[in-house]
Amino acid sequence: MIPLDWVHVPALLYPSSLLRLCCLPIGYAALAWVWSRPRADWVEGATLPLAVIMMMTGGGILGLLGEEQTLYRYLTATLLAGSTALLLFPVTLAWTIGGAGASIACFVGFGLFDPASPVKDTLVFALFFALILGAVVRARRTKMILQQHAFLLNLRGALQERALAGANARLALLANTDALTGLPNRRAFEDEAARLWSDPSNPPQSFGIVLFDIDHFKRLNDTAGHAEGDRCLAAIARAIREVLPSTGMCARYGGEEFIAILRNAGPRDVLRFAEHLRATIEALAWPNPGIKAPVTVSLGLAVGETDRRSETLAALIDLADAALYRSKAEGRNRIVPSWEPTLGEAIDRPLLPAQLCA
Known part of the structure; x- marks a missing residue:
């Protein structure tokens, strides 16, 4: 100027x-x-x-x-x-x-x-x-x-977008969570297991599967009622959270059956976790009027190396399922691995019950 x-x-x-x-x-x-x-x-x-x-x-x-x-x-x-x-x-x-x-x-x-x-x-x-x-x-x-x-239009759009994102997050959580126990459901387990098993960014690692269910759960429902059965499931879910390591995931697989993933876990680690879990649930002393004894669980174990092939993961779960079937057939309230435990594993697991089956 x-x-x-x-x-x-x-x-x-x-x-x-x-x-x-x-x-x-x-x-x-x-x-x-x-x-x-x-x-x-x-x-x-x-x-x-x-x-x-x-x-x-x-x-x-x-x-x-x-x-x-x-x-x-x-x-x-x-x-x-x-x-x-x-x-x-x-x-x-x-x-x-x-x-x-x-x-x-x-x-x-x-x-x-x-x-x-x-x-x-x-x-x-x-x-x-x-x-x-x-x-x-x-x-x-x-x-x-x-x-x-x-x-105001931008604010309304932002609020609607935030509300929609929150609703979607809640729906995703509900879709992947078992309402009764609060644990992940079978769908969530399958998605997470497939992701961990096939993710190319993860190096090959030892992968443990623990499949277990509640012994004589039908008798508990038949004698004490389904409400008592639901309370029992919720109590066991709380016990699972107490012993589950931070690198693991446990889901309700269906009915009274549960399944856990253990990452970077060898046979000895899987055996230790399984015994800790079995003993913790037995210590609940939850009464089962149908058999006039406390509630217990039977467990089947499998361990494999990730190779990013879905059929290998399915075979590993099948091995744990077969081991669980043997556990129930041989007396229940016991742990059955799908492999032959070595002498070193047997010496280094003093917490395992005497009735451990090979």
């Missing part, structure tokens, strides 16, 4: 430099400082009329210091420049109208000091600019309404 002032009226170079380099930046810095801090609504709104008054005052002072007709030209240019503030300042409609009124008031006030401009001309041009600023204010109001509408 200083070079423009100098080209327009060379005599205004020094007052223009003083005003634009010193006075006005101080005022604008004060406004910026106010906007950078927590503020009341009225303080925020008042900055628009103050900014407009500073602009009009600067233009009016330069116009009075210039030649004939300079005041009118400076006031007109400053008024048009100040109208951009009416569009840019995000204040309420009342303060926007106040900023427009301050512009017109400054225009009329300085215009009355110009002897070269008749009062009539000043008032006519003031009315003309008032109509223009009225259109600007109306455009600003429309802009704010559209912005608020867009914000």
Whole structure:
């Protein structure tokens, strides 16, 4: 603006430099400082009329210091420049109208000091600019309404998206969780086992399967009722969570049958976990009136090396299932591995029951 002032009226170079380099930046810095801090609504709104008054005052002072007709030209240019503030300042409609009124008031006030401009001309041009600023204010109001509408639409869309994501997460959890025990269901087990077994990012590892079910569970249901059977299942699920290692997963496989995955677990690890689980459930001493004895479980074990072939995983589960069948056929409340335990395993598992079957 200083070079423009100098080209327009060379005599205004020094007052223009003083005003634009010193006075006005101080005022604008004060406004910026106010906007950078927590503020009341009225303080925020008042900055628009103050900014407009500073602009009009600067233009009016330069116009009075210039030649004939300079005041009118400076006031007109400053008024048009100040109208951009009416569009840019995000204040309420009342303060926007106040900023427009301050512009017109400054225009009329300085215009009355110009002897070269008749009062009539000043008032006519003031009315003309008032109509223009009225259109600007109306455009600003429309802009704010559209912005608020867009914000509300975006907010509603974000809330709906968040609600949908939450609902989908809950549905996924319900779809993969057994409602009675809170353990993963068979579908979740099959998905997770297939992922762990076939994931190319996982290095080959020893993979343990423990398949077990509750002994004589039908007699418990028949004598004590299904409600008592449900409570028994929930109690066993709690016991499973207590002994399950962080690298393992256990799911309700169906009815009174459960299945556990143990990652990076060799035969000795699987035997230890199985015995810990068997002993923990037996220690519950949950009564089974059908056999007049506490509830126990029978377990079948299998261990294999991951090779990323689904048929190998299915064969491993079949081995655990066959071992479980042998466990039940040979007396229940026992652990039967699908492999022949070595002497080292037998020595290093003092917690295993005496009736362990090979």
